[in-house]
Amino acid sequence: MRIFENLESEVRGYIRSFPTIFETSKGAILTNEQGEDFIDFFAGAGTLNYGHNNDHISKALIEYIQKDGVVHGLDMATSAKKDFLQTFQDTILVPRNLDYKVQFTGPTGTNAVETALKLARLVKGRSNVVSFTNGFHGLTQGSASVTGNNDYRDESYISRTNATFMPFDGYFGDMNTMAYFRKFLEDSSSGVDIPAAVIVETIQGEGGINIASKEWLQELESICREYDILLIIDDIQVGNGRSGEFFSFEFAGINPDIVTMSKSIGGGLPMAVVLLKPDLDQWKPGEHTGTFRGNNLAFVAAKVAIEQYWQNDDLTNAVKYKEKIIKEELQKIADKFKDELEVEVRGRGLACAFDIKGDISIAGELSSYAFEEKLIVETCGSEDQIVKFLPPLIIDEETLVEGLKRFEKAVSRLMADKKEKLSGEF
Structure with a gap:
């Protein structure tokens, strides 16, 4: 990462939250130079609704470029x-x-x-x-x-x-x-x-x-x-x-x-x-x-x-189906840790929030712990107190559920570390 620290402006942001060099991407997966796969629940801040390197889009772009289609007009x-x-x-x-x-x-x-x-x-x-x-x-x-x-x-x-x-x-x-x-x-x-x-x-x-x-x-x-x-x-x-x-x-x-x-x-x-x-x-x-x-x-x-x-309602129905999965799983996590955390789960479609009340530093820590679990998830809110879920709309159910499991592991590890640190102070 030294080349970025030496040559790129201090204004860089997301690279600080996700300190690894990504090399390839497909669907809801980002892969770094070491070959490690990360599930992407960020999707370019909502830019990649159709996922990374969507097959339909990539094919059309390659064909267009190969026939010397106008790029800038x-x-x-x-x-x-x-x-x-x-x-x-x-x-x-x-x-x-x-x-x-x-x-x-x-x-x-x-x-x-x-x-x-x-x-x-x-x-x-x-x-x-x-x-x-x-x-x-x-x-x-x-x-x-x-x-x-x-x-x-x-x-x-x-x-x-x-x-x-x-x-x-x-x-x-x-x-x-x-x-x-x-x-x-x-x-x-x-x-x-x-x-x-x-x-x-x-x-x-x-x-x-x-x-x-x-x-x-x-x-x-x-x-x-x-x-x-x-x-x-x-x-x-x-x-x-x-x-x-x-x-x-x-x-x-x-x-x-x-x-x-x-x-x-x-x-x-x-x-x-x-x-x-x-x-x-x-x-x-x-x-x-x-x-x-x-x-x-x-x-x-x-x-x-x-x-x-968008020729029919299939994607709309799929998004609403996945919305239920995310909100139900996040609510289970919130209930599991209700003695340690006060959390509100909300969202519409595949824009969902894990809103942590009280300690506003926890959301940022959770994003870091999630990154260690090979999950990309960001924060939002006036104090960055909310973990925000924006997976690609086309994410398959298996990958979606696996990403939520990784988030639960991140919450578990963070709470365990905080408990251990607290016990060490007495």
Whole structure:
């Protein structure tokens, strides 16, 4: 690992949590240079919904490259883009009665968020944007301004005006936070300007797997319609099947004005899109651009992924089946160690949380112990107090169960070590 310490910036993060050199990967398995296999319950922070080196995607990419298909095309017309757009329209949008134009942005999620915020302000002629406590939307200037965690906001020393934070669903326990939001809008002396847009995750990934209810989302949409506010759903981490449905907002029956997507939409390759209702498409040609908004390899991968996994409900049903397995097994672990740990298990689809109350250091320690058991699992939450489970959607049941067994071993070892250390102090 010395070469990384000597040559790579100190900003590197995940390499510190998982200090080994990975060489190959397949499905839900990462293999290091020593030939050791690790079960991946992280999936590139939700980028690898279809697993590492998916056979269908790899085959299509190899064929495309071998025939000298266009790799980089800015926003010029290419066969790869044409095929993706048609497939996305026919297989994803039309069956869900969704009418969106598609805008390709720079290659990562924060590019999509920046684009959505800029467009909302342009269309509405207002500057304020409402975001929510514990929300995460990216780390460039505009995205950071609507991201809640100070760890991500303070380092840039930017002006963080034109963003107002409201409490997410459940932030105050049983309190209806939409009534709280409405009061600020109703009162002309509240100090909150009517926003151009509201941006929200239906499942807060980095924020701690906090899950918005159907009723809360429906009330949010209603408020947006009443006050002429654009509703932006950030579906970057939990869209593309992570919740079970292709879009994480489908279960609530809402119709957002703008949807941001990245991570798994590109089949594991860099790609980000903004879906916008046609009447919002008020850009002048070239008004918002980016050199890598035309990643044709990602178009190829995305088209194949949609054709392979979204022609029917098989993947949705499989995700919901695996959700039950994860939550049941995590609850068993929580019950087994209830005398040592206070844990809440929650989740929707294959985004699940093992939320440890009290000692906030335990989640990070558990991630380290899990790594020793050859399991990749990360933390999230405002204090990194939650162990987050994001396995590939296509993970087979045997590997899923084995990964959960490894996590249980990690918890057992950690609790035993803590007990031994405590006894040694007396």
